[in-house]
Amino acid sequence: MAHDASSSEQGFGSFLAAGWDRRSLAALGLLVGVGAAVGYRWSDLIDSSGGMDWLLAATWVWMAAMLTWRVSLRRDVVFLAVGLVGGGVIEWWGTHTRIWTYFTLERPPLWILPAWPIATLAIDRMARMLDRALAGRVPAAWFRIAYWVLVPSFVISMIAFARHTVGITATQVVIALMVGVTLASRDARRDLVLFVAGSFLGIFLEYWGTSRQCWTYYTEQVPPPVAAVAHGFAAVAFARGADALNRVIDTAFERRLAVSGNS
Secondary structure (H helix, E strand, O other): OOOOHHHHHOOHHHHHHOOOOHHHHHHHHHHHHHHHHHHHHOHHHOOOOOOOOHHHHHHHHHHHHHHOOOOOHHHHHHHHHHHHHHHHHHHHHHHHOOOEEEOOOOOOOHHHOOHHHHHHHHHHHHHHHHHHHHOOOOOHHHHHHHHHHHHHHHHHHHHHHOHHHOOOHHHHHHHHHHHHHHHOOOOHHHHHHHHHHHHHHHHHHHHHHHHOOOEEEOOOOOOOHHHHHHHHHHHHHHHHHHHHHHHHHHHHHHHHHHHHHHO
16 A cells, blocks of 8 residues: 555544534435335334344444545445445355354345445555555565465365365365465455454454354354454455556457547
C-alpha cells in the first residue's frame, strides 16, 4: 500500500478523521438499506424475544464505521463485487462439503451472502488504517518474513482442517486456489496487513456465529481458530481478485478510448 505525501505528513488521528465526509453518509444509507431489505425478506428467521445482542450490534457498528471511511466509488464497487462472488464460492464449498452447516440447513443461505462484501470493505479499511499506523515503524523485510511464516501456516492448517474432504473435487480446487494465492504475493506488506485485519474481524464474526449456533462447524468448536483466520486469507484472496478485475476494467476502457479515437 502506497502512501501519498499528504497522508504521511498527517498525524494518525487526523488521517482517520479525514476519512469520514459527505460520501460516508451515502455509504451508511446504502448499508442501512441493505440491512433493512435483508431483515424484511427474512424476518421469519429473526428471534425478537431474546433481547439485545450486544456483540452483534457492536460488530455491525464497527463495520459500518469502517465501511463509511474513505469511500471511493470505483474501488468500493470492485471490492463489493469480488466480495460477493468470492463469499458465495466460499459458502458453497463449505456448506456442500458440510465443513459447516447453518441452522436453516440451506447450502448456502442467501441471507448470509450480503455480509461478505460488507466485511470485505470493512477489512480493506482496517488494513489501510493498520498500514498507516505502521508506516516507518516496521522494516519491509519483517513484513516479508511474517507473510511467509503466517500465510503458508494458515494454508497448511486449513488443509488439515478440511482433510476429510480432500477426496472432493471442490476441496481440491480450493486447495489449489489457496496455494496459488499464497505464491502470487507481490506486496507482502499489503497482504500481511489484510491478513491481520481480516483475522481480527474474523474472531468476532466467527465467535458470534458459532456461539449463537447460526452456523456450526463439524468440530463443534466455538469457533475453530482456523475459521477466524480464514477471514484474513479471504481478504488477501479478494484483493488479488480486485486487482485482476481492475486490470480487466482498465484494459476495456483503454480499448474503448482507442476505438473512439480512431473513429
